[in-house]
Amino acid sequence: MSLLVYLDQNILSDLRQRKMEESGVVDFRPFKMALMSEQIVVVYSHVTLSEIMQITKGEYRQEHIDLLIELDAKYIDPLERKLIDVSPSKIWEDYLENEELNSDLGITMLMDVSQLPSRKLSGLPIEESFYELNTKIQSSLEHLLTKCEAQLLSVDIDELNEEQKLFFLRNKMQLDELRAKASVLEPITINSDQKLGPQSFRDMPEIKSLDLHNVDFKEVVAIIEATFKVENSNFNLNDYFDNTIQADVSRAYALMNWAGYYSDDFTKLKKGKDRFNASMNDMQHVASALGVDFLISNDVNFIKKAKACFAYVDSSTVVCEPSYFVDMCSNCL
Numbered sequence: 001m002s003l004l005v006y007l008d009q010n011i012l013s014d015l016r017q018r019k020m021e022e023s024g025v026v027d028f029r030p031f032k033m034a035l036m037s038e039q040i041v042v043v044y045s046h047v048t049l050s051e052i053m054q055i056t057k058g059e060y061r062q063e064h065i066d067l068l069i070e071l072d073a074k075y076i077d078p079l080e081r082k083l084i085d086v087s088p089s090k091i092w093e094d095y096l097e098n099e100e101l102n103s104d105l106g107i108t109m110l111m112d113v114s115q116l117p118s119r120k121l122s123g124l125p126i127e128e129s130f131y132e133l134n135t136k137i138q139s140s141l142e143h144l145l146t147k148c149e150a151q152l153l154s155v156d157i158d159e160l161n162e163e164q165k166l167f168f169l170r171n172k173m174q175l176d177e178l179r180a181k182a183s184v185l186e187p188i189t190i191n192s193d194q195k196l197g198p199q200s201f202r203d204m205p206e207i208k209s210l211d212l213h214n215v216d217f218k219e220v221v222a223i224i225e226a227t228f229k230v231e232n233s234n235f236n237l238n239d240y241f242d243n244t245i246q247a248d249v250s251r252a253y254a255l256m257n258w259a260g261y262y263s264d265d266f267t268k269l270k271k272g273k274d275r276f277n278a279s280m281n282d283m284q285h286v287a288s289a290l291g292v293d294f295l296i297s298n299d300v301n302f303i304k305k306a307k308a309c310f311a312y313v314d315s316s317t318v319v320c321e322p323s324y325f326v327d328m329c330s331n332c333l
Contacts, residue, residue, distance in 0.1 A: 003293040262305055
């Protein structure tokens with residue numbers, strides 16, 4: 001039986017041939033050999049592609065795709081959670097085309113705008129009020145819906161067969177439903193005297209007394225969650241996450257960040273680096289790795305939180321460093 005192995009983005013970058021030659025990290029050579037075993041299936045996700053897309057130098061982007069090809073990596077479909085046995089080059093080509101379409105329709109703009117309230121809530125310097133941000137989101141959503149409607153109107157429905165007509169009408173109804181939901185979107189309500197960002201939450205005596213770094217990782221999320229509910233009885237965190245196991249993982253990751261448990265530096269602004277976005281990507285990597293046998297990283301803080309996330313949702317995924325993976329698998333590879 002094959003073992004599914006998901007690689008953190010930093011690991012993927014370090015495994016590139018040029019990077020290994022430049023760094024002289026010999027420990028990665030047996031690790032790479034282990035990954036290329038017939039019993040190992042390396043998997044990657046849309047988050048992997050998104051982070052590759054963020055690389056400014058085209059040559060380095062291609063090195064990541066070439067490595068995925070070399071590892072014969074399989075893509076995790078984000079909706080059906082199935083492995084797609086298609087070359088990473090084809091997956092990347094389709095991803096780029098989809099990104100161009102998203103940009104043309106306004107989906108990319110909507111996603112960027114939708115992130116602003118979370119950035120503001122996290123203490124980042126966003127000048128607009130939550131009310132103004134909500135209005136901006138509604139405007140971006142209306143722009144997207146108008147674009148989609150224009151595409152639907154360009155179709156001659158009389159030339160469609162019955163199955164295609166049903167698909168067309170279903171999409172038209174979904175646009176109407178989305179427009180209705182957009183019209184009642186409400187901004188985040190925060191008291192004027194309440195400080196934004198995680199520090200005030202971390203400084204609460206109730207949080208400090210938890211001594212989280214000395215708590216069993218299997219209990220960390222449940223303890224933070226219980227304290228959060230007591231201290232924020234008017235704020236339902238579930239309103240901001242879907243009702244899925246992947247959303248449970250994301251919520252757990254966010255809670256640990258806010259409580260200061262091996263937290264990412266997502267509130268810091270660094271020249272040329274979007275730490276908030278990097279933290280969101282890490283969170284999505286953990287959610288995407290649900291159900292695999294191994295999630296491998298060299299980031300100690302990432303490993304700590306990923307272990308706690310998987311324990312919270314009772315997932316058997318093992319989170320470890322490359323050297324641990326090689327040692328553990330040496331008897332069976």
